[in-house]
Amino acid sequence: MAGLGTIVKPNYTVISRMNGTHTIGGQPTDVWYYDRDSSNQGFMDNRQFPSAHLEIIQGQATNILFQNMSFMPHTIHLHGLDVDQQNDGVPATSFTVPMGGSYTYQFIAPHAGTYHYHCHVDTVLHFHRGMAGTIIVRPPSGVTNLAWDGGPTFDEEVLWHLLTFDSTWANLYGSDLATARHRPDSFMINGLSSPEARTDPYSRLVATVGQRIYLRLLNSCYQWARVRLGGLPFDVVASDGRPMQSIVTTDTWDLGPGERYDLLLTPKAPISTDATVEYLDDYSGAVLGTAASRLEIT
Numbered sequence: 299m300a301g302l303g304t305i306v307k308p309n310y311t312v313i314s315r316m317n318g319t320h321t322i323g324g325q326p327t328d329v330w331y332y333d334r335d336s337s338n339q340g341f342m343d344n345r346q347f348p349s350a351h352l353e354i355i356q357g358q359a360t361n362i363l364f365q366n367m368s369f370m371p372h373t374i375h376l377h378g379l380d381v382d383q384q385n386d387g388v389p390a391t392s393f394t395v396p397m398g399g400s401y402t403y404q405f406i407a408p409h410a411g412t413y414h415y416h417c418h419v420d421t422v423l424h425f426h427r428g429m430a431g432t433i434i435v436r437p438p439s440g441v442t443n444l445a446w447d448g449g450p451t452f453d454e455e456v457l458w459h460l461l462t463f464d465s466t467w468a469n470l471y472g473s474d475l476a477t478a479r480h481r482p483d484s485f486m487i488n489g490l491s492s493p494e495a496r497t498d499p500y501s502r503l504v505a506t507v508g509q510r511i512y513l514r515l516l517n518s519c520y521q522w523a524r525v526r527l528g529g530l531p532f533d534v535v536a537s538d539g540r541p542m543q544s545i546v547t548t549d550t551w552d553l554g555p556g557e558r559y560d561l562l563l564t565p566k567a568p569i570s571t572d573a574t575v576e577y578l579d580d581y582s583g584a585v586l587g588t589a590a591s592r593l594e595i596t
């Protein structure tokens with residue numbers, strides 16, 4: 299979907315909430331999430347799982363006022379962004395934001411690219427219950443059709459936040475023996491399983507022949523994720539917020555947990571097919587489950 303983040307600004311209010319609901323595996327499921335101030339429109343409006351998407355600008359002083367409107371301590375960890383220790387949201391090296399409290403995370407993002415944020419309190423569980431979102435750092439000009447200064451331009455932009463869910467963790471309030479193993483039973487793109495992800499305007503890859511689709515991937519689950527775009531070749535152009543040293547052209551790409559990759563797809567003929575993510579067992583590599591959206595090129 300073109301221009302998924304056309305409003306870019308340096309300052310946000312982000313509110314943690316523990317009273318969300320999202321349909322996961324066909325079941326209404328309690329989720330915890332980061333809400334975004336309503337003045338920012340953009341990616342995945344009104345969806346509580348995954349958390350709000352944020353857009354900021356390379357080189358600008360950025361302030362994220364975090365208000366903890368929930369009943370447990372939380373933080374915002376700015377995964378992959380080069381922030382100082384005070385603003386890194388890791389409790390062991392800084393502090394937590396208590397219930398009812400607030401803190402303004404302050405930083406300057408030095409590199410345009412695809413990033414991630416999540417809670418770092420009882421991380422394994424808070425992350426899984428939904429306290430994780432994406433950040434796009436735009437180049438200094440703020441334009442939304444250029445990956446970074448000197449990098450590729452594109453006509454369409456899509457963001458896939460890759461997620462799995464273990465329903466036996468759904469109602470836990472603290473990690474314990476139950477969270478020693480993660481056995482996912484839902485496999486999603488942007489919080490949606492295949493039937494919904496195939497029709498979701500934020501997840502579909504739609505363009506005309508010759509247009510350039512920029513697909514930002516975040517693997518935000520505890521498994522490896524294998525991405526295929528209907529068998530078409532694509533270029534892997536960026537990794538974890540930095541340009542690839544050399545572009546890789548392939549039709550299959552694997553992401554480890556926490557990794558981000560940016561893909562550039564330029565279809566040369568019309569096609570209507572599935573674009574898929576296979577989630578893989580860490581040890582055996584067996585496919586645990588698949589999520590699919592659509593690749594529609596006319």
Ligand SMILES: [Cu+2]
Binds near residue numbers: 373417418429
């Ligand atoms: Cu938390």
